[in-house]
Amino acid sequence: MAKLYFRYGAMNSGKSIGLLQTAYNYEERGQRVLLIKAVVDTKGEDFVVSRLGVSRRVDLLVDADDDLRALVRRRALAGAQAVSEGGWEQQETVPLREVLDCVLIDEAQFLTALQVDQLMEIVLVDDVPVLAYGIRTDFRTVSFPGSRRLLEIAHSLEELKTICRCGRKAVFNARKVGESFVFDGDQVAIDSGDVTYESLCGKCYLAAGGRLLCQ
Numbered sequence: 001m002a003k004l005y006f007r008y009g010a011m012n013s014g015k016s017i018g019l020l021q022t023a024y025n026y027e028e029r030g031q032r033v034l035l036i037k038a039v040v041d042t043k044g045e046d047f048v049v050s051r052l053g054v055s056r057r058v059d060l061l062v063d064a065d066d067d068l069r070a071l072v073r074r075r076a077l078a079g080a081q082a083v084s085e086g087g088w089e090q091q092e093t094v095p096l097r098e099v100l101d102c103v104l105i106d107e108a109q110f111l112t113a114l115q116v117d118q119l120m121e122i123v124l125v126d127d128v129p130v131l132a133y134g135i136r137t138d139f140r141t142v143s144f145p146g147s148r149r150l151l152e153i154a155h156s157l158e159e160l161k162t163i164c165r166c167g168r169k170a171v172f173n174a175r176k177v178g179e180s181f182v183f184d185g186d187q188v189a190i191d192s193g194d195v196t197y198e199s200l201c202g203k204c205y206l207a208a209g210g211r212l213l214c215q
């Protein structure tokens with residue numbers, strides 16, 4: 001039975017290289033994968049880029065309005081038809097499982113809760129496994145909508161680990177503007193230019209001025 005996997009971790013925990021490795025492993029066995037990147041606007045870069053220098057163009061960029069199950073089906077069938085000689089006369093009857101072996105999602109925290117449910121339908125109805133990679137919480141320790149839904153319904157949760165500046169496991173994503181940590185602002189601020197992120201453990205997060213919002 002196919003499953004929905006959520007592999008989450010702080011920034012720089014190797015999510016992108018893990019995704020690219022998984023894609024490689026599938027394709028090495030002759031299986032077909034679809035790479036999807038969730039973006040906060042459609043101007044996002046259409047590459048999965050790892051810090052180790054490996055990168056790959058994604059098959060689909062999705063934003064909040066897209067129906068993921070419909071998009072995946074359309075794209076997988078189009079790709080399969082391009083390599084089949086006659087194509088299918090009745091595409092709507094072709095089971096997705098016959099043309100696709102795995103869906104991989106980068107930046108899954110940016111999905112909507114509804115889109116995560118659509119992924120679950122791909123798993124449960126179409127019997128195609130979905131592996132989502134993303135960040136659990138934002139710079140104020142609050143979950144992203146896509147991450148929250150994945151934590152609620154994924155069959156499998158796996159934490160990808162990285163190290164804080166002090167050597168402990170990092171769990172939070174602290175935002176910096178220039179050299180200073182900031183703890184107020186919009187949930188999404190893509191790291192570019194002045195805005196950067198540092199993965200910190202809880203102790204270092206508090207020491208840098210962060211607070212836990214439930215207190």
Ligand SMILES: [Zn+2]
Nearest residue numbers: 164166201204
């Ligand atoms: Zn620390």
